[in-house]
Amino acid sequence: MPRVLVVNTGSSSIKYQLFEMDGRQALASGLVERIGEAGARLTHRTGDAEPLVVEERVGDHSEGFERVFRAFETAGGPIGELAGIGHRVVHGGDRLTEPTRIDDAAIAAIADQAPLAPLHNPSNLLGIRIAMASFPDTPQVAVFDTAFHQTMPPRAWRYAVPADLAAQLRIRRYGFHGTSHAYVSRKAAEHLGRPAGELNLVTLHLGNGASVAAVAGGRCIDTSMGLTPLEGLVMGTRSGDLDPAVVFYLHREAGLSVDDIDDLLNKRSGMLGLAGANDMREVERRAAEGDQAAAEALDVYCYRIRKYVGAYAAALGRLDALVFTAGIGENSDGVRAGVCQGLEGLGVALNPKRNRSRSGRPRTISPDDSKVAVLVVPTNEELEIAEQTLAVITG
Ligand code: ADP
Numbered sequence: 141m142p143r144v145l146v147v148n149t150g151s152s153s154i155k156y157q158l159f160e161m162d163g164r165q166a167l168a169s170g171l172v173e174r175i176g177e178a179g180a181r182l183t184h185r186t187g188d189a190e191p192l193v194v195e196e197r198v199g200d201h202s203e204g205f206e207r208v209f210r211a212f213e214t215a216g217g218p219i220g221e222l223a224g225i226g227h228r229v230v231h232g233g234d235r236l237t238e239p240t241r242i243d244d245a246a247i248a249a250i251a252d253q254a255p256l257a258p259l260h261n262p263s264n265l266l267g268i269r270i271a272m273a274s275f276p277d278t279p280q281v282a283v284f285d286t287a288f289h290q291t292m293p294p295r296a297w298r299y300a301v302p303a304d305l306a307a308q309l310r311i312r313r314y315g316f317h318g319t320s321h322a323y324v325s326r327k328a329a330e331h332l333g334r335p336a337g338e339l340n341l342v343t344l345h346l347g348n349g350a351s352v353a354a355v356a357g358g359r360c361i362d363t364s365m366g367l368t369p370l371e372g373l374v375m376g377t378r379s380g381d382l383d384p385a386v387v388f389y390l391h392r393e394a395g396l397s398v399d400d401i402d403d404l405l406n407k408r409s410g411m412l413g414l415a416g417a418n419d420m421r422e423v424e425r426r427a428a429e430g431d432q433a434a435a436e437a438l439d440v441y442c443y444r445i446r447k448y449v450g451a452y453a454a455a456l457g458r459l460d461a462l463v464f465t466a467g468i469g470e471n472s473d474g475v476r477a478g479v480c481q482g483l484e485g486l487g488v489a490l491n492p493k494r495n496r497s498r499s500g501r502p503r504t505i506s507p508d509d510s511k512v513a514v515l516v517v518p519t520n521e522e523l524e525i526a527e528q529t530l531a532v533i534t535g
Pocket of ligand 1: 346347348349376418419420421422424466467468471472
């Protein structure tokens with residue numbers, strides 16, 4: 141019974157999940173948060189049991205991993221024999237296009253992408269190094285958030301900036317959430333009972349971060365995030381698309397530095413900037429209570445998505461299904477209705493009762509005769525990383 145541990149190491153957190161791969165079953169999962177800060181906490185879940193919660197200082201990531209391994213011992217379900225460890229790595233650039241067995245060359249290549257993802261890749265690497273030291277004989281695999289999008293044609297990934305500069309600095313569209321877009325594309329095809337190779341999909345990953353992908357025959361042909369996750373849809377705290385000249389204007393007129401503007405557009409914009417709250421449940425609650433700013437923010441949020449669906453329907457030529465996933469996509473029937481409203485011309489229709497139904501499983505929320513099937517497909521990035529890890533290890 142092969143087991144795979146999936147690890148996502150952030151700058152102040154470690155998320156993990158242990159899978160038994162014969163039954164694709166999650167045995168345990170957990171999170172260490174606020175590493176190196178006040179209020180650090182480990183939450184470890186085993187099956188349906190009450191979670192184990194430990195609140196004590198976690199000085200650094202090494203201590204964080206020790207806590208995780210200890211939690212497995214004390215919470216009754218030991219890690220056991222591991223077939224492999226799969227690490228989520230945010231940026232693979234244009235060279236790391238497949239899940240990769242980790243060795244010295246892979247580590248150097250991941251480090252080489254760090255300027256493109258300065259907040260993420262160094263933490264991801266730290267997790268890899270600690271896990272390799274703790275499990276020196278266990279194969280370890282890096283799975284990249286950018287990889288699924290590497291099939292985009294140049295017309296989709298090129299920015300219209302001087303070609304020599306773009307080549308020198310690797311300025312291009314990479315796209316993120318690839319693991320999720322890949323997973324829900326495959327699940328959508330399974331749900332529709334059709335081969336992925338003959339389906340054209342638009343997949344909408346709407347979580348705190350949000351992105352959309354155009355997927356033709358199982359391959360990504362365009363996606364909304366770019367060089368970094370800032371481009372595209374309106375997100376919890378990110379602006380998404382705007383005129384790049386806003387940046388110069390903020391600098392010249394408001395005297396903001398590059399770092400200030402980076403912070404403003406990544407952490408204080410999006411729904412937080414528009415409505416004063418980044419949690420979609422809160423924005424929807426306020427809008428329902430008559431808060432005008434919240435209602436307008438929702439309108440901007442849904443309109444931006446609708447524009448992308450239209451653009452990607454044009455890019456695909458034919459649209460078979462629209463797939464909603466992640467926290468907002470899976471749970472907010474209001475956002476789904478707001479997105480689909482006005483897309484009738486593309487053949488998109490919703491069945492209101494199906495849209496309001498709740499379930500943790502893939503489901504169709506369009507009428508049976510809708511030209512474009514509208515689906516909700518819960519994402520599972522950890523399972524996808526575990527599957528890809530096992531596939532690399534077993535060749
Ligand atoms: P992350 O990108 O951090 O993985 P998630 O995919 O968990 O994020 O999505 C988080 C978002 O999902 C939050 O904005 C949250 O408000 C939203 N969300 C979760 N449940 C609901 C719900 N029932 N209705 C509306 N939004 C929801």
